[in-house]
Structures are given as C-alpha cells and as structure tokens.
Amino acid sequence: MGRLQFHPSDAASMTSLAHFKVGVDNVIFSVDTTTNRLFVLLVLRQEPPFLGYWALPGTLVRQGESLEAAAYRTLAEKLQVQNLYLEQLYTFGAPEPDPGNGTGGDCVRYLSVSYFALVRYDDVHLLAMTDQPVAWHGVEDLPPLAFDHAQIVTYGHRRLCNKLEYSPVAFEVLPAQFTLNDLYQLYCTILGEQFSDYSNFRAKLLKLGFLADTGQKVSRGAGRPASLYRFDAEAFAPLKNKPLVFV
Amino acid sequence: MGRLQFHPSDAASMTSLAHFKVGVDNVIFSVDTTTNRLFVLLVLRQEPPFLGYWALPGTLVRQGESLEAAAYRTLAEKLQVQNLYLEQLYTFGAPEPDPGNGTGGDCVRYLSVSYFALVRYDDVHLLAMTDQPVAWHGVEDLPPLAFDHAQIVTYGHRRLCNKLEYSPVAFEVLPAQFTLNDLYQLYCTILGEQFSDYSNFRAKLLKLGFLADTGQKVSRGAGRPASLYRFDAEAFAPLKNKPLVFV
DNA sequence: ACAAAAGTGTTTTTTATACACCCATGC
DNA sequence: GCATGGGTGTATAAAAAACACTTTTGT
Numbered sequence: 001m002g003r004l005q006f007h008p009s010d011a012a013s014m015t016s017l018a019h020f021k022v023g024v025d026n027v028i029f030s031v032d033t034t035t036n037r038l039f040v041l042l043v044l045r046q047e048p049p050f051l052g053y054w055a056l057p058g059t060l061v062r063q064g065e066s067l068e069a070a071a072y073r074t075l076a077e078k079l080q081v082q083n084l085y086l087e088q089l090y091t092f093g094a095p096e097p098d099p100g101n102g103t104g105g106d107c108v109r110y111l112s113v114s115y116f117a118l119v120r121y122d123d124v125h126l127l128a129m130t131d132q133p134v135a136w137h138g139v140e141d142l143p144p145l146a147f148d149h150a151q152i153v154t155y156g157h158r159r160l161c162n163k164l165e166y167s168p169v170a171f172e173v174l175p176a177q178f179t180l181n182d183l184y185q186l187y188c189t190i191l192g193e194q195f196s197d198y199s200n201f202r203a204k205l206l207k208l209g210f211l212a213d214t215g216q217k218v219s220r221g222a223g224r225p226a227s228l229y230r231f232d233a234e235a236f237a238p239l240k241n242k243p244l245v246f247v
Numbered sequence: 248m249g250r251l252q253f254h255p256s257d258a259a260s261m262t263s264l265a266h267f268k269v270g271v272d273n274v275i276f277s278v279d280t281t282t283n284r285l286f287v288l289l290v291l292r293q294e295p296p297f298l299g300y301w302a303l304p305g306t307l308v309r310q311g312e313s314l315e316a317a318a319y320r321t322l323a324e325k326l327q328v329q330n331l332y333l334e335q336l337y338t339f340g341a342p343e344p345d346p347g348n349g350t351g352g353d354c355v356r357y358l359s360v361s362y363f364a365l366v367r368y369d370d371v372h373l374l375a376m377t378d379q380p381v382a383w384h385g386v387e388d389l390p391p392l393a394f395d396h397a398q399i400v401t402y403g404h405r406r407l408c409n410k411l412e413y414s415p416v417a418f419e420v421l422p423a424q425f426t427l428n429d430l431y432q433l434y435c436t437i438l439g440e441q442f443s444d445y446s447n448f449r450a451k452l453l454k455l456g457f458l459a460d461t462g463q464k465v466s467r468g469a470g471r472p473a474s475l476y477r478f479d480a481e482a483f484a485p486l487k488n489k490p491l492v493f494v
Numbered sequence: 495a496c497a498a499a500a501g502t503g504t505t506t507t508t509t510a511t512a513c514a515c516c517c518a519t520g521c
Numbered sequence: 522g523c524a525t526g527g528g529t530g531t532a533t534a535a536a537a538a539a540c541a542c543t544t545t546t547g548t
Binding site: 196197199200204219221222223224225 | 536537538539540544545546547548
C-alpha cells in the first residue's frame with residue numbers, strides 16, 4: 001500500500017526524524033438484540049499507565065506484521081468470533097507532551113491506528129483464558145477509559161451510525177432469520193429513538209426488495225406472530241455501491 | 248490524542264516489535280474555475296526510488312512534530328496558500344515485501360498517513376524556490392505516479408465528492424462573490440457532468456437560504472448579466488451538522 | 495372480550511425531475 | 522433582431538412523514 005517519497009538514503013534530515021512504535025486499537029461494537037443495548041468491547045488494564053482502567057483492546061505492531069493483522073491478532077486473543085471485518089477508523093499520533101526530563105524529543109513515539117467493527121452478539125465468545133479481563137460495556141454507560149479512548153469510541157459510534165444508513169451492516173449482526181421489528185429495534189438501538197416511524201420503516205425496507213419472507217412465523221408473547229425474513233444477498237447485489245438510504 | 252495501552256516497560260514482546268518511520272502524504276485538490284478543471288498537486292521526485300516520477304507531496308515526521316504539523320510543513324515548502332484545512336484520509340502501513348537479503352523483518356518500516364484538502368486556486372502560489380518541481384495536474388489526466396499514489400488520489404477524490412454533497416466546502420474554493428453558474432460549474436467539475444439540472448440546482452440552493460444576493464451583477468460576454476452571491480455563514484450556522492444534501 | 499403486537503392503507507406534505515418559457519444583454 | 526446565457530415557473534412523479542385502521546394472536 002502507500003509508501004513515501006523519502007527513503008533511508010535521504011540522510012540529510014535523518015537525525016531529526018521521529019522513531020515510532022505503532023499500535024492498533026479496536027472499537028468493536030455489538031448489539032444485544034434481547035435487551036436492545038449497544039455494547040463496546042473493553043479490556044481491563046493490568047499495567048501502568050492507567051492501571052485498573054478499562055481500555056480498547058489493542059496491541060503494538062510486530063515486525064513483518066500488517067496493521068490489520070495486528071488488529072486481528074489482538075482480538076483473536078480475547079474473543080472467538082465469526083465474520084469479523086475490521087475497517088480503519090482514524091490515526092492518532094500527537095507527540096506525547098515532553099515529560100520534562102530533558103531527553104528532548106529523542107525518545108520513541110507511539111502512534112495509534114484505530115479499527116472498528118460491528119459483530120453479531122451471539123457469535124462472540126469472550127475468552128477468559130487470558131489474564132486480562134475482557135467485557136462488553138454499554139456505550140451509554142461507559143466507565144472512565146484509559147488514554148483518550150472515550151473519544152475514539154465516540155468517533156467510532158458516529159461512523160457506525162453512518163454505515164448503518166447507507167450499507168446493509170445490520171444484517172451481519174442480526175440472526176439469519178429475523179422479524180421486521182427486530183430490524184427496527186436494532187436501528188433504534190444504534191441510531192437512537194426518533195429516526196423513523198415503524199410503519200414507514202417497514203414499507204421502505206420491503207419496497208427495496210432484498211428482504212425475503214421465509215414464510216415462517218414466530219410468536220413472542222402476546223400479539224400477532226411476526227413473519228421471519230432473511231436478507232437476500234442476491235437481490236441486494238445490484239443495489240451495491242448505489243447511494244441508497246436505509247432510513 | 249490516541250495512545251496505547253502498552254508501554255516501553257512492557258519489555259516481554261519488545262524485541263519483536265516493528266520500528267517505524269512515519270510519513271505524511273498530502274492530496275491537495277484545487278479547481279481552476281476559468282477552465283473548469285480539477286487539479287491535484289504533485290512533486291517531481293529527484294531521488295530513487297521512482298526517480299523522475301511524479302508523487303504526492305509528503306515528508307517524514309520529525310521528533311516532537313505532530314502528524315498534521317508535518318503535513319503542513321511539507322506544503323509550506325512548496326506553496327503559499329491561505330485557509331488550508333487538512334483532513335486525514337487514510338493510513339497505509341503494509342510491511343514492505345521482504346527484499347530477500349535475509350535481514351528478515353528487522354529493518355525500519357514506513358507508514359504513510361495521508362491528508363487531503365481542497366484549496367482555492369487563486370489563493371495558491373507555487374514556490375519554485377525549492378529544487379523540486381511542483382505542479383498542478385488534471386486528475387483526469389495524471390502521469391504514472393510513484394508508489395501507490397494513484398490509488399491515494401482516487402481515494403481522495405471519492406472523499407472529496409462525498410464532502411461536496413454534505414458540506415459547504417465549495418464556498419471555501421469559490422471567490423468571495425460568485426454567480427450561481429460558477430457554483431454549478433464547480434459541482435460539475437468535481438462530481439462529473441450529470442448530477443443535476445442547473446435549474447433545479449439553483450432552486451434547491453436558493454431555498455436553503457444561505458446564499459445572499461449581493462445585488463451586484465456581472466456580465467461575462469453575451470447573455471444576461473448574472474447576480475453575484477456570497478455565502479452567508481451566519482445563515483448557514485443553524486444548518487451545520489444537519490444531514491442536508493447539497494445536490 | 496380485550497390487550498398487544500403485526501401488518502396494511504390513506505392522506506398530506508415535501509422533494510426530485512424534466513422541461514418550457516421569459517428576461518436582459520452583446521453583437 | 523437574434524443568439525446567448527441568466528433566471529422563473531409549471532407539471533408530473535416520487536418520496537417522506539404522520540397516522541388511522543385492520544389482522545391475528547395470548548390471556
């Protein structure tokens with residue numbers, strides 16, 4: 001991918017260049033469709049700084065490892081999940097404030113590339129095998145986070161809302177068969193309450209033509225049983241890359 | 248900004264971590280409103296690799312320098328411009344393919360953070376004082392670019408199109424006073440020809456209410472003189488952060 | 495029977511789109 | 522006058538939004 005137009009042989013300014021370690025931080029969202037809560041995955045730090053604070057799962061990039069590979073590696077240590085598609089979010093790389101020890105800017109700097117994803121809640125198994133606690137936290141109810149991870153989560157949430165509106169990510173997160181109300185609740189959970197009338201939401205989604213009625217019904221407590229639908233990827237294919245709006 | 252949850256004291260895996268130099272590459276767009284051409288700023292490389300190829304202006308990040316600062320610094324060396332607002336585009340950081348010299352992954356890696364901006368053509372003065380040629384190139388007519396800069400330009404163009412549709416960047420690029428046709432031509436130049444009827448474009452923009460008629464007229468050759476408008480930032484303020492669509 | 499949830503339809507209001515047509519100026 | 526570009530309006534279609542109403546179940 002992208003490289004630079006400078007090179008090690010460009011020795012003139014070499015001495016003053018910054019040395020970096022590069023890390024990746026993952027903002028992994030999930031929705032518990034039974035309680036309708038939006039969660040983000042956090043780990044409990046076991047070392048300073050920010051010992052005892054919750055933080056986004058991340059790691060430093062190793063030799064020969066791509067950024068994405070590093071992101072996937074950290075997650076593989078903490079959870080088992082199917083269909084994980086990470087998307088790059090933002091790169092934070094301000095120099096750390098000079099600690100005042102007179103070493104100047106000569107020390108190693110840290111740069112953080114953040115990735116985000118939305119995963120199906122039921123497909124995730126959190127791994128307790130590591131000594132580092134891992135847990136879902138409701139985004140509306142986050143503890144104080146290490147570093148500026150709270151901002152990163154906010155940034156990721158905004159990106160998630162946007163994605164939801166113009167791409168069919170919702171169907172990667174719902175079970176294979178779902179009711180239209182499930183779908184509606186999911187949108188409400190992520191986008192907030194007042195984004196559309198349920199009745200109009202129904203009509204709009206059905207008219208798009210990529211929701212196939214399976215014929216099966218499901219009854220949840222009182223009330224009329226709902227039809228179970230599935231996402232028809234083939235019917236959706238021609239709409240790909242179109243600027244269609246889901247809500 | 249963002250940092251990591253690991254730290255130099257985490258020495259266990261230290262040995263296998265990658266060392267990075269970090270560079271920034273700028274995708275600077277501009278529109279020549281007289282010829283209606285979309286340009287991107289390129290520099291001619293004077294050193295290998297890709298000697299003699301055109302490339303995006305970039306530099307390596309120095310000690311104590313933020314990513315953005317580095318991006319602005321490179322540009323300051325190559326052009327004088329007012330109102331330059333860089334926006335982060337993407338971070339490319341795949342490990343370079345092993346050169347096969349047996350050094351393994353132990354060498355320094357390069358990571359590129361790209362930024363993009365749209366600048367007012369008339370506000371730019373290209374600086375020839377440097378030994379490196381700098382020039383505008385039409386995006387529809389690019390020479391072969393160094394590294395994968397062609398992809399970065401494509402990526403930036405897509406981002407520019409999106410920005411144009413939901414934010415008032417166009418007015419940062421037009422002169423303070425402009426005709427509605429100027430505005431229309433600008434949109435055509437960036438988005439491509441068939442995006443909207445001129446007449447409907449007019450009506451839509453005027454109804455939004457943040458274009459103030461200055462009362463002045465300008466006559467350009469034959470035809471009825473056009474009204475000069477200006478962007479009314481105050482009238483636009485309440486629409487900020489709204490998902491309004493410009494076209 | 496009644497409440498609850500699913501699903502359908504109707505009405506009203508905006509937007510989008512495609513034009514036709516009038517206006518003011520240079521030549 | 523008439524070609525040229527600026528500017529206004531209209532007619533049609535589509536979409537968004539609000540909400541009334543019917544259907545089918547559990548209790």
